[in-house]
Amino acid sequence: MDPFGVKFILITFLVFVPLERLLALHPEQKIFRRNWANDVIFLLFNRFLIKLGLLGVVAASIFAAAQIIPASFQAAVGGLPYWVQIPAVIVLSDLGFYWTHRMFHAVPWLWRFHAVHHSIEELDWLAAFRIHPLDQIITKGVSLVPVATLGFSEWAIAIYVVLYQWQTILIHANVRIRFGPLRFLLASPEFHHWHHSSDREARDRNFAAQLPFLDALFGTLHMPKGQMPTRYGLDQPMPQHYVRQLIYPFTGDRIFQSKPGTAALTETIQVPAPK
Numbered sequence: 585m586d587p588f589g590v591k592f593i594l595i596t597f598l599v600f601v602p603l604e605r606l607l608a609l610h611p612e613q614k615i616f617r618r619n620w621a622n623d624v625i626f627l628l629f630n631r632f633l634i635k636l637g638l639l640g641v642v643a644a645s646i647f648a649a650a651q652i653i654p655a656s657f658q659a660a661v662g663g664l665p666y667w668v669q670i671p672a673v674i675v676l677s678d679l680g681f682y683w684t685h686r687m688f689h690a691v692p693w694l695w696r697f698h699a700v701h702h703s704i705e706e707l708d709w710l711a712a713f714r715i716h717p718l719d720q721i722i723t724k725g726v727s728l729v730p731v732a733t734l735g736f737s738e739w740a741i742a743i744y745v746v747l748y749q750w751q752t753i754l755i756h757a758n759v760r761i762r763f764g765p766l767r768f769l770l771a772s773p774e775f776h777h778w779h780h781s782s783d784r785e786a787r788d789r790n791f792a793a794q795l796p797f798l799d800a801l802f803g804t805l806h807m808p809k810g811q812m813p814t815r816y817g818l819d820q821p822m823p824q825h826y827v828r829q830l831i832y833p834f835t836g837d838r839i840f841q842s843k844p845g846t847a848a849l850t851e852t853i854q855v856p857a858p859k
């Protein structure tokens with residue numbers, strides 16, 4: 585029994601902390617950077633809420649699919665070779681992720697949930713875990729529906745889940761690893777760091793989780809050659825406290841980021857940034 589995923593956390597720590605020291609993108613950033621303790625709480629406790637929510641979404645979609653999708657179709661999909669199934673699972677799930685993520689940026693009420701993830705001001709491997717559970721359950725849930733219902737084999741899904749998990753941590757990490765020409769095929773730290781940039785020209789860009797060419801296809805790619813962002817986070821700070829961040833979308837803590845197009849919803853009472 586390892587309910588807190590201590591083994592996974594330990595392996596991740598042992599891989600990424602030395603990597604971030606050896607290949608730091610922002611060498612001045614400390615291992616115990618600002619608000620790291622808040623993200624450790626996300627890392628330890630969020631998983632229960634997210635697992636429970638995703639289990640519900642997947643179970644409901646499997647039940648619904650059983651009424652709609654013929655078993656013969658599912659068997660045909662499950663019988664495809666792995667070199668077809670694994671890329672198909674990644675493309676389908678990332679399409680779902682892309683559009684749901686984009687919706688979380690575009691719809692002001694949903695943005696309140698997603699703003700929790702964007703409140704990170706210093707990116708590293710640990711930052712990947714700061715996400716509102718409802719944001720993760722909906723975004724990841726939508727992306728898992730085709731994966732769970734079309735009949736893909738368990739092995740193809742398992743490989744996809746492992747790739748997704750490690751890629752998500754890597755793209756947040758404070759590392760200067762670049763993917764060369766592959767940067768348009770696979771999401772890299774360069775790709776996702778721009779998504780968190782507070783520069784105006786980088787806003788609402790790079791929505792994909794794994795496949796940047798989806799952003800190129802839908803006109804939202806931003807990866808200026810040879811450049812990396814220097815500032816991350818929201819225009820207006822958010823309370824750096826797990827519980828307050830969980831209730832933030834409902835109470836607002838009276839602050840919302842003044843994003844282009846959502847200015848009308850911006851409230852004015854601000855909570856000072858913890859330093």
Ligand SMILES: [Zn+2]
Pocket residue numbers: 685689698702779
């Ligand atoms: Zn986002």
Ligand SMILES: [Zn+2]
Pocket residue numbers: 701712756776780
């Ligand atoms: Zn992120």
